[in-house]
Amino acid sequence: MRQSRAIDVSTGLFVLLGMTAILFLVTQITNREFKWGDESYRLTAQFENIGGLKAGAPVSMAGVTVGRVESIDYDMQAFKADVTLRIDARFDKIPNDSDASIYTAGLLGGQYIGITPGNAEDVYHDGDRVEFVQDAIVLENLISKYLFSQAGKDQADAAPAAQE
Amino acid sequence: MTSLLAEMFGNTRRFLERLGALAWFSLQVLRQTPAALLRPRLVVEQVYHSGALSLVIIMTCGLFIGMVIGLQGYDLLQRIGSEEALGVGAALSLLKELGPVVTALLFAGRAGTALASELGLMRATDQLAAMEIMAVDPMRRVVLPRFLGGLIAMPLLTAIFIVVAIFGVQLVGVQFFGIDQGQFWSQMRSAVEPGDVYEGLIKGLVFGMSCSLIAVFEGYTADPTAEGVARATTRTVVISAVVTLVLDYILTALML
Numbered sequence: 001m002r003q004s005r006a007i008d009v010s011t012g013l014f015v016l017l018g019m020t021a022i023l024f025l026v027t028q029i030t031n032r033e034f035k036w037g038d039e040s041y042r043l044t045a046q047f048e049n050i051g052g053l054k055a056g057a058p059v060s061m062a063g064v065t066v067g068r069v070e071s072i073d074y075d076m077q078a079f080k081a082d083v084t085l086r087i088d089a090r091f092d093k094i095p096n097d098s099d100a101s102i103y104t105a106g107l108l109g110g111q112y113i114g115i116t117p118g119n120a121e122d123v124y125h126d127g128d129r130v131e132f133v134q135d136a137i138v139l140e141n142l143i144s145k146y147l148f149s150q151a152g153k154d155q156a157d158a159a160p161a162a163q164e
Numbered sequence: 165m166t167s168l169l170a171e172m173f174g175n176t177r178r179f180l181e182r183l184g185a186l187a188w189f190s191l192q193v194l195r196q197t198p199a200a201l202l203r204p205r206l207v208v209e210q211v212y213h214s215g216a217l218s219l220v221i222i223m224t225c226g227l228f229i230g231m232v233i234g235l236q237g238y239d240l241l242q243r244i245g246s247e248e249a250l251g252v253g254a255a256l257s258l259l260k261e262l263g264p265v266v267t268a269l270l271f272a273g274r275a276g277t278a279l280a281s282e283l284g285l286m287r288a289t290d291q292l293a294a295m296e297i298m299a300v301d302p303m304r305r306v307v308l309p310r311f312l313g314g315l316i317a318m319p320l321l322t323a324i325f326i327v328v329a330i331f332g333v334q335l336v337g338v339q340f341f342g343i344d345q346g347q348f349w350s351q352m353r354s355a356v357e358p359g360d361v362y363e364g365l366i367k368g369l370v371f372g373m374s375c376s377l378i379a380v381f382e383g384y385t386a387d388p389t390a391e392g393v394a395r396a397t398t399r400t401v402v403i404s405a406v407v408t409l410v411l412d413y414i415l416t417a418l419m420l
Contacts, residue, residue, distance in 0.1 A: 014216035
């Protein structure tokens with residue numbers, strides 16, 4: 001009887017340790033550290049192009065994470081991406097002319113939404129839409145713009161040369 | 165030539181025979197599971213034998229595997245100048261592949277062999293036959309608790325292995341090489357999805373099922389001789405390792 005009780009204790013310890021390990025993996029290693037109860041409010045924003053933005057991406061102000069991207073949808077009427085943001089209720093004094101831009105964290109990092117505060121008196125409330133937005137920068141567009149501008153310059157350079 | 169053909173034919177036949185027996189055995193195990201759960205005492209004892217007693221080897225190996233990943237990962241990543249990604253790379257590779265697979269291989273070596281040789285010895289010393297005479301179903305009394313114990317222990321061992329290994333990576337990356345602690349953890353947190361954790365745990369559960377099933381099957385059907393027990397033990401390790409790796413490919417392809 002005594003031996004079986006010792007087995008029980010070590011088995012219990014083992015199971016407890018295993019459960020703790022699973023809990024640690026789920027809560028500490030993953031990006032679920034933000035707990036959303038009712039203490040948050042939603043904002044929506046429409047972008048022409050969201051690049052690689054994904055649901056769960058951080059929303060930050062001055063580099064501080066104030067919320068997460070809740071969902072991304074496509075608006076068939078406006079032909080734009082519909083992005084829903086969940087902002088922590090602690091940050092409830094964001095001026096309602098603030099703008100939302102999509103940035104890239106680092107060279108290869110994921111994309112996130114940065115909010116730059118405006119200076120309006122009124123603040124954003126639940127369900128408001130962010131009117132001023134800036135799309136994700138698509139590298140291919142930048143390169144093609146650069147190439148075309150270079151081509152234009154070359155032609156401009158070539159034209160006077162031909163006249164001489 | 166004909167003898168070679170005959171041998172090949174014989175081998176194929178024997179393989180099919182074993183496979184059929186395993187399928188039949190699995191069905192029996194499945195059918196008896198609810199009845200075995202009525203006596204949780206026996207299962208708890210086996211969780212202790214296959215789980216708690218494997219803890220030390222699992223944690224030691226986890227720590228060293230984590231530290232090796234730390235060294236190799238740091239060396240690789242500093243060549244392309246992104247050492248901070250060590251946490252992400254290590255966590256994902258441990259969660260998705262290394263954790264479950266290495267735990268399963270260690271489990272087969274530590275707990276699987278113990279199960280197979282114990283059951284084989286019971287068979288060789290007629291203990292199983294004696295139980296049958298006493299109208300005790302050895303399947304329900306001996307095999308099932310061992311199978312269920314392994315099944316419960318494996319996911320827990322996998323989780324412990326991964327956690328210890330991540331601390332090993334952290335030890336080498338952050339303490340030795342001086343990667344920024346905050347970046348190490350925050351990059352890991354922002355890149356790892358809960359789905360990755362579940363993938364590792366599901367793999368651990370499936371490997372636990374396959375490894376314990378193979379161990380009890382080999383032990384239960386071992387030839388009742390000293391040689392037969394030895395062969396059953398060897399086969400347990402070999403077959404468990406192969407099945408684990410094949411299943412790993414299939415599971416990864418399914419869940420990716």
